[in-house]
Amino acid sequence: xxxxxxxxxxxxxxxxxxxxxxxxxxxxxxxxxxxxxxxxxxxxxxxxxxxxxxxxxxxxxxxxxxxxxxxxxxxxxxxxxxxxxxxxxxxxxxxxxxxxxxxxxxxxxxxxxxxxxxxxxxxxxxxxxxxxxxxxxxxxxxxxxxxxxxxxxxxxxxxxxxxxxxxxxxxxxxxxxxxxxxxxxxxxxxxxxxxxxxxxxxxxxxxxxxxxxxxxxxxxxxxxxxxxxxxxxxxxxxxxxxxxxxxxxxxxxxxxxxxxxxxxxxxxxxxxxxxxxxxxxxxxxxxxxxxxxxxxxxxxxxxxxxxxxxxxxxxxxxxxxxxxxxxxxxxxxxxxxxxxxxxxxxxxxxxxxxxxxxxxxxxxxxxxxxxxxxxxxxxxxxxxxxxxxxxxxxxxxxxxxxxxxxxxxxxxxxxxxxxxxxxxxxxxxxxxxxxxxxxxxxxxxxxxxxxxxxxxxxxxxxxxxx
Numbered sequence: 001x002x003x004x005x006x007x008x009x010x011x012x013x014x015x016x017x018x019x020x021x022x023x024x025x026x027x028x029x030x031x032x033x034x035x036x037x038x039x040x041x042x043x044x045x046x047x048x049x050x051x052x053x054x055x056x057x058x059x060x061x062x063x064x065x066x067x068x069x070x071x072x073x074x075x076x077x078x079x080x081x082x083x084x085x086x087x088x089x090x091x092x093x094x095x096x097x098x099x100x101x102x103x104x105x106x107x108x109x110x111x112x113x114x115x116x117x118x119x120x121x122x123x124x125x126x127x128x129x130x131x132x133x134x135x136x137x138x139x140x141x142x143x144x145x146x147x148x149x150x151x152x153x154x155x156x157x158x159x160x161x162x163x164x165x166x167x168x169x170x171x172x173x174x175x176x177x178x179x180x181x182x183x184x185x186x187x188x189x190x191x192x193x194x195x196x197x198x199x200x201x202x203x204x205x206x207x208x209x210x211x212x213x214x215x216x217x218x219x220x221x222x223x224x225x226x227x228x229x230x231x232x233x234x235x236x237x238x239x240x241x242x243x244x245x246x247x248x249x250x251x252x253x254x255x256x257x258x259x260x261x262x263x264x265x266x267x268x269x270x271x272x273x274x275x276x277x278x279x280x281x282x283x284x285x286x287x288x289x290x291x292x293x294x295x296x297x298x299x300x301x302x303x304x305x306x307x308x309x310x311x312x313x314x315x316x317x318x319x320x321x322x323x324x325x326x327x328x329x330x331x332x333x334x335x336x337x338x339x340x341x342x343x344x345x346x347x348x349x350x351x352x353x354x355x356x357x358x359x360x361x362x363x364x365x366x367x368x369x370x371x372x373x374x375x376x377x378x379x380x381x382x383x384x385x386x387x388x389x390x391x392x393x394x395x396x397x398x399x400x401x402x403x404x405x406x407x408x409x410x411x412x413x414x415x416x417x418x419x420x421x422x423x424x425x426x427x428x429x430x431x432x433x434x435x436x437x438x439x440x441x442x443x444x445x446x447x448x449x450x451x452x453x454x455x456x457x458x459x460x461x462x463x464x465x466x
Contacts, residue, residue, distance in 0.1 A: 015333065022313060025176040026306040031299065039187060041295040043194050044208055045360040049288050050134050051205045054141030056291035057125045060276055062149060064269040065110045069157050071265025072102035073164040076254050078395060080168040081313050082320030092236040094246050096165045098254055101244060103157035110153055118146045125280045125287060138284065141205050148209035155220035162223040165236065168313055174226050182219035186211050260404050261395060267408030271416055278419040282430045288362060289369035296356050297377040300349045304385035307338040308392040315396040324458045335389045339382050346381035353378060372431045380438045383445060390448030397457030410444050
């Protein structure tokens with residue numbers, strides 16, 4: 001039995017070498033990005049609870065935007081990976097064009113929304129109910145931060161169109177390098193502008209926003225310049241902008257299979273923002289504590305997030321090449337790998353949970369809440385890993401409407417109603433409210449297991465697309 005288990009769930013050295021070649025660069029890039037984000041968060045946290053809370057609220061909106069962009073590039077990305085597996089550069093070029101158009105439209109919509117309704121959005125998260133925080137100051141800091149962050153929306157959108165296509169065609173190192181350069185530019189800029197070093201003005205949260213914008217422009221420039229310099233190795237970029245016309249049949253296929261991914265990401269990310277709004281009715285201290293918790297949790301979560309991306313790429317290429325049994329075996333081993341890895345990383349996160357919040361210059365109430373939120377996130381990490389892996393498995397085979405039901409619809413019919421009722425209509429402590437809303441994800445894991453086990457995702461979606 002032990003040999004059968006090993007053969008079924010554990011790959012050989014060549015398998016893990018292949019997986020790590022894709023996963024490690026993404027983990028490094030995302031890890032450094034989240035580590036610098038953590039340092040940014042700590043820096044802003046040193047200047048007070050109000051600035052930290054204002055930045056946290058706006059960053060929730062930016063996260064929604066970022067995930068919408070991710071959904072936009074992913075909507076065509078499943079085709080990019082399968083076209084690359086099939087050897088069709090023209091197919092890759094057309095999916096890149098689709099990504100670029102969607103990213104620009106999404107960026108324009110976000111700018112209009114934030115300019116027109118930024119203050120109203122921030123006010124949704126500002127409630128009395130705890131000892132910590134000044135609502136008027138938090139609103140003012142949030143508005144200033146948002147006004148500057150808007151300037152970095154377009155370069156970020158362009159970067160993601162390039163970076164995602166490069167990853168899906170096997171080039172994972174360059175996006176990693178561009179990301180590393182950007183995060184160090186961001187880190188240095190934060191140090192100089194938040195605290196006013198070397199004669200520069202003390203800008204606080206606004207300084208953090210300026211540094212982020214500069215970093216996004218740098219990352220965008222690196223990706224564009226490198227791709228054009230290496231256009232022989234990446235021929236999809238040759239002639240990509242001579243026309244933005246995309247074959248009608250491919251457009252229809254992407255809309256049918258891919259647009260549900262984008263709609264799902266939009267619904268899921270807005271759902272997460274609404275969840276935070278539900279928790280925020282318990283006071284600014286909860287917003288601040290969740291900000292601290294999510295910042296350090298995101299640093300550890302890069303493991304299963306990056307592995308999920310690897311599932312999409314590796315399994316998608318196998319499906320595009322028609323290797324169905326190999327895709328099934330590979331997916332099973334990848335799911336086992338991501339859950340096992342997150343058992344280790346979840347344990348490490350649990351170990352630091354009592355100490356990490358003490359770094360922040362905030363109240364004891366906020367620190368205590370944050371420590372308990374971090375501990376809950378650590379315990380649930382293997383749950384998140386399996387859920388995430390199932391999502392990307394279903395998506396790699398084009399079962400996008402099922403992923404909508406599995407992911408965002410579940411958030412809106414299960415997670416949000418539970419959080420809203422418990423936070424608004426019960427006296428249950430906020431920590432138990434948060435725990436309840438995490439544990440309900442167990443039902444989604446069961447659903448994911450059933451769907452993946454049935455193999456409904458085992459299909460080639462590019463044979464008829466052109």
